[in-house]
Amino acid sequence: MNRFIIVLMLEWPLLFASGQDDPCNCKVDQRSLFESVLTGQSFQMKKTSGNQFFHDGSFKGDIILTSGDTVRNKQIGYNGYEDELIWTMPGSLRMIEVDKETVARFILHTADDEIPVAFKHLHGTTSADRKVDFFARILLEDSISLYATHNIQFDEKIEHNDGSAVTLIDRIEPIPSVYYLGLNNNNYLEIKHLRKKYLYITLPDYKDAIRTILIKHHQPLRNERDLIRIVQLFNVYKIIK
Amino acid sequence: MKRIFIYLLISITLLCLIQPSVSSASPVPTILDAGTGRDNNLLKERIYIHTDREIYIAGEYLFFKVYLYDEGEKKLSLNSKFAYILITNRDKQITQLCLPITGGIGYGSLSLPDTLRTGPYQVIAYTNWMRNFGESCFFRKQLLIVNRFDENLTSVTQAVTYGNEWKQKQEKSTGLKISTARISYHQHEKVILNLSLQGSRNANVSISVVEKPPDNINHTDRLKAFSASDTINTLMNISRKDDLKMCNYLLEDKGYIISGYVQNPLSRAGILVRLSTPDTTDNLMYSTTNESGRFFFQLNDFYYNKDLYISIPDQIKEPESDLILEDKYVFHNDHNLTDTTTFNQYVPFIKKCQTIASINRAYNIQPVRNVPGSARHSVSRSISGKPDYKILLADYVPLKDFYEIVRETLPYVRLRKNMNNYEVEILDRENKIFMKNPAVFLNGMLINNIDNMVSFGSDKIRRIETVCHTRVSGSMVFNGILSVFTSPDVKNNLFFDKHSMHLPPISLINHSYYTNPDYSDPEKKINRYPDFRQLLYWNPSLDLSGNQNIHAEFYTSDSKGTYIIKVEGIASDGNPMSCEANFDVR
16 A cells, blocks of 8 residues: 555656646636726815714725626725715725716625625606706615615714814714605605605605505505515506506 | 556556646636626637629629627527628738627628739638637638639639538528519519518528529538538647637627737736827726736727727836737638639620629619618717816917917916926816826827927817816826817827827728619619619518518519529527529510
8 A cells, every 4th residue: 555655656746747737828807808997086085073984984896887887896985975986996095986977886795794785876857856866775676666865964063183283074974864766767756754654745646556555465664674665566566657 | 566567557547537627627718708707618609601692793892791600509699799801812811891790690791892803712701709719710702703804714713612611511401481473584573582481480581682603503501601510529629739829819799809919028017008099088998918918908889980099108117118919800821712713604604794894883883872870989988077177279369389378378287398308287176286297188198298299389279178186097097187189180190109009990891781773663664774783682681580471572684694592591599591592584
């Protein structure tokens, strides 16, 4: 047996001596070779009291551009205070405000074990003819879609002492999400409060149909999850035309 | 001793078993699909061309349809979006073109030069991806082209042969049927073709109706290009030498790819190469050379049909660098043309073709209708985004040079002379400091220095846009942007040094159709133009549905003879199909 091991050991270098290179010597990853680039400008974050970013930071994520191309695996974060997508350039750690009009949607991989969070650049008008042009989290996408904003708003100016000087900075805090029902042709309906009463006010033409379905399914409306279920019912019963 | 021999035998056997998994993990190159990211093991693309005829007179149009077939999926290929077509003779390339392919199909026409000598020619077709597997995989078809003024016809050959590599099995029943109402027609009479496809399949076919030469070439091997297995076997057994060339040529599934390399004695990797085109918006593509010094640009619609400039931005750092572009139309193997021999029975027919071509030329009869401007125009998003300031020089009194323009109209820009060169600085609007070395675009193109621009006054400069903050495009960071747009008489070449390259526009041919005269109205029949068409009908793209009759109509010409109807195509199930029928014009 020892002899066998010795022979094997002697032959071991042969394994490498006769080994051939990969014929291609490379995997041609055309996707990364021709990946679209992000464009934007330097982002200088205002000093604030309170975190401006969604989930308090930046994450690995993918960006789908309005051109249809996807830019993958970038360090990005959603700044809810400025409503901007911020990209941290590798190496320099320079923060870049990505040109909003080039971004169709982006996906944040907030944690390995969590479902990625997707945002969409909503672009259109509301029923009150108000312009819609901001990022909102995608809760449901179907014939009737549901989105939620994650904005952070200015609260008050406060004094900030950094040791050498006292300055006035903004204190900011997250505001409750506003929900948007996405209809055809970039039209959106705004739902500010998670109450059935406000849902009926938002959709007066479908009040009876909605009420019937909610009763049938014993569906309350107290939180975001309930709203998602209700919009799913809208899609199942094709209530809103 | 015997035991040692047995040990040796066992261990060698073990090594042999291990070896393949270590040394050649991938016998064929792998490409990550650009769209889905999935691994596609060796896309097996094959190409086939249906030409309207096999005998042409120099100066005539050649109509063709290209089928790109995916041998793996057994259907029309959705991968490559461009096919390259060459016409060559033994000595040189006659013409070349790039044809856009949509859904595995592309068609068009090309004008054969009037001055071609009589002899055998070859139409060659391939995709960029097919170049990885050598020229033996290219589609080749031999044509006979006769000069209009050649009276001797000494080199008339048996016109059409296919390359040896296309020796394939005969196509069985295709389920495609074609018929005409009669077998004989008068001149200027309407012919109605009935086409039907058996089964529930659909198909896209091309149809040609052309005067039959006296000794018609045997077309039984017409569709061998599709049904072949030999070539695929050839691909799988590519020699080691060929293997090393793998991955040289990328799949053009998103856009036309420009590739080249940087020749530099010091280092070839990591050199930035950029591409831009003169336009009303700032535009820029960049690529970094890999270990072998190669760079690639995948063009989008914005860059087609425009002059392109490729340059290396940092000439101080890379002083000896030269750019060399790869030619996609290089074809080495031109020994497949058959020897020319005279066939007497061809001569009267060819003389007739020559006479008809002369008549058509005298009356300037053009059988081609081009479809204008396919939707290959797009607007590039400006690198500058929204400029902070924009001035039109027409709003100001005339200023004699750029120095004066900057001083009088651009307070946030500083122009300084440092030794022999001029330098620009732009005021950062937020930090209120001057940023050095901003990007300077001239007519949409990033330029290395502005020395040539300093003499330009209001007569040459029309518009200036300034970005007074840091802009980023991919990994490129610009300390502000100064965009200058000049009048059209300023030559862009002035701003590029000898290391830069000017590429002529990448022109993609548009779809073109064959025009048939319409004799439905008796008044139209009384036409002073002669009609001796030998190609009565050419339809490159006709959709057939299973068990449904499709009609195609055309009129006969004044040219009497026997005409052959040829239909070729690919069914939705991936099977190639073809059929032929004849009729006479008396």
